[in-house]
Amino acid sequence: KRKNLPPGPPPIPFIGNMLGMLLEKPGYECFRRWTKNYGDVYTFWAGVTPYVMISSYDRIKETFIRDGDTYKDKYPQKFNERFRGGSYGIVETNGHFWSTHRRFALSSFRDFGLGKDLMQEKILLETQETFRKLDQHLGEEQDVPKVLNNAIANVINQVVFGYRFDESREEEFGKLRDLMEFQEKAFTTFKVHVQVFAPKIGQWLPGKSLDELLDDWKKDFYEFFNRQIEEHRQKIDFDSEESQDYAEAYLKEQRKQESQGEFELFSNKQLSNTCFDLWFAGLSTTNTTTNWIICYIMNTPGVQEKMQEELDRVVGSDRLVTTADKNDLPYMNAVINESQRCANIIPINLFHATTKDTVINGYPIKKGTGVVAQINTVMLDEKVFPEPYKFHPERFIDENGKLKKVEELVPFSVGKRQCLGEGLARMELFLFISNFFNRYKVAPSSKGPPSIDKTERVGVFPRKFNAILTKRHL
Numbered sequence: 001k002r003k004n005l006p007p008g009p010p011p012i013p014f015i016g017n018m019l020g021m022l023l024e025k026p027g028y029e030c031f032r033r034w035t036k037n038y039g040d041v042y043t044f045w046a047g048v049t050p051y052v053m054i055s056s057y058d059r060i061k062e063t064f065i066r067d068g069d070t071y072k073d074k075y076p077q078k079f080n081e082r083f084r085g086g087s088y089g090i091v092e093t094n095g096h097f098w099s100t101h102r103r104f105a106l107s108s109f110r111d112f113g114l115g116k117d118l119m120q121e122k123i124l125l126e127t128q129e130t131f132r133k134l135d136q137h138l139g140e141e142q143d144v145p146k147v148l149n150n151a152i153a154n155v156i157n158q159v160v161f162g163y164r165f166d167e168s169r170e171e172e173f174g175k176l177r178d179l180m181e182f183q184e185k186a187f188t189t190f191k192v193h194v195q196v197f198a199p200k201i202g203q204w205l206p207g208k209s210l211d212e213l214l215d216d217w218k219k220d221f222y223e224f225f226n227r228q229i230e231e232h233r234q235k236i237d238f239d240s241e242e243s244q245d246y247a248e249a250y251l252k253e254q255r256k257q258e259s260q261g262e263f264e265l266f267s268n269k270q271l272s273n274t275c276f277d278l279w280f281a282g283l284s285t286t287n288t289t290t291n292w293i294i295c296y297i298m299n300t301p302g303v304q305e306k307m308q309e310e311l312d313r314v315v316g317s318d319r320l321v322t323t324a325d326k327n328d329l330p331y332m333n334a335v336i337n338e339s340q341r342c343a344n345i346i347p348i349n350l351f352h353a354t355t356k357d358t359v360i361n362g363y364p365i366k367k368g369t370g371v372v373a374q375i376n377t378v379m380l381d382e383k384v385f386p387e388p389y390k391f392h393p394e395r396f397i398d399e400n401g402k403l404k405k406v407e408e409l410v411p412f413s414v415g416k417r418q419c420l421g422e423g424l425a426r427m428e429l430f431l432f433i434s435n436f437f438n439r440y441k442v443a444p445s446s447k448g449p450p451s452i453d454k455t456e457r458v459g460v461f462p463r464k465f466n467a468i469l470t471k472r473h474l
């Protein structure tokens with residue numbers, strides 16, 4: 001089977017090359033090494049399935065970007081279909097079904113104000129609510145990530161279901177937070193990775209099986225989605241043209257499609273699965289990134305002071321930072337860019353498949369072969385980012401002090417499947433981080449600055465930390 005594929009590390013029967021990924025936490029080091037040894041196109045075996053890894057920006061441009069249609073499918077994964085009860089959602093579907101739902105989600109997001117002032121207003125409201133909570137414990141050690149996590153969850157929940165988790169919903173949010181934490185812990189273990197990619201071996205390892213873990217988790221999460229959907233169904237006014245949230249817009253589209261005799265495309269099962277995709281992809285990535293940004297700032301002397309000097313010069317203390325300030329805050333943007341690059345939160349990008357026969361770097365590749373745009377190797381490429389492990393925001397500033405556009409910064413991936421929530425995520429990162437550091441001086445807890453070590457598990461999650469906040473302006 002290896003004969004017609006680009007050469008790569010020799011696979012072990014059943015396991016393939018998984019050990020490299022599982023033993024060198026958080027999981028991306030082996031891909032850098034293989035890129036050095038085998039070049040920017042090589043084959044990685046996840047269990048018994050080969051994936052052609054595309055690992056330099058130039059090669060990604062040639063394939064995923066310039067020939068996007070050939071690389072837009074997802075490689076079907078059995079555990080996904082089992083989890084979702086079939087091929088549903090946006091992240092894991094293909095063809096007309098996928099493109100219809102991706103387009104529909106993007107246009108709903110625009111209707112609720114993404115790219116306009118409305119979404120910004122929602123995020124700034126969350127910023128103020130965050131301040132209210134954090135102000136209650138000024139000068140004490142407090143769990144800053146927990147408060148920010150609540151704000152980020154409120155933003156995505158407003159987009160999907162139209163409400164925020166205020167104090168009356170604390171219990172509901174607490175349960176969801178527990179489910180997210182369960183996912184971070186339970187699904188990032190050695191055993192789970194082996195079970196996903198080498199099920200024949202995984203089934204013999206001790207502990208709960210993947211199916212058991214998924215069943216527990218899925219039941220509680222989907223219960224939440226289905227309850228929200230049912231409540232929307234009860235309240236919905238099909239005569240009003242405007243929708244307040246994604247679920248409402250979907251139900252209206254469903255009725256429209258059904259009136260034209262189409263019952264499959266906008267099914268109920270698809271609705272709970274797209275809600276899951278938007279909610280889950282939207283919360284955990286943005287949350288993890290926000291925490292990493294604070295971790296890197298607190299671990300690098302001088303960065304916080306420099307950001308605050310810029311904020312004082314451009315914004316001052318008597319108003320909130322808004323997206324209108326973005327272009328005037330190059331250092332702030334550089335810090336966020338560099339944090340996303342260093343955090344590099346996806347150790348292996350999502351598995352795609354070729355939609356037709358093609359040629360990659362001279363190798364003929366058959367339709368349906370697994371392909372991966374390995375964005376984390378690109379973001380650690382020392383030719384583009386010298387001393388790639390050093391947190392150095394200045395690399396994004398040009399000689400005139402302006403923000404430098406660097407194509408190789410690709411945390412949201414590239415091509416036809418590029419992150420659907422990128423616009424929302426960028427707005428959140430900018431508004432939450434800039435306002436947070438404009439209002440507070442952030443000092444480490446008695447345990448010192450938050451850890452930036454990533455060797456605890458497979459997957460790039462920051463550890464829990466506390467910080468001490470004082471107000472910068474009276």
Ligand code: HEM
Pocket residue numbers: 090091092102156277278279281282283285286289345346349350373411412413414416417418419420421422424425
């Ligand atoms: C800092 C935050 C985020 C990061 C770093 C991130 C990163 C990514 C990456 C790397 C992909 C995979 C693209 C590929 O297949 O090559 C992706 C896909 C996706 N993201 Fe995000 N994401 C973020 C926030 C969000 C938010 C806020 C939402 C929802 C509102 C979202 C929804 C999605 C969806 C639905 C997909 C699948 C798109 C498709 O298959 O067509 N993401 N994201």
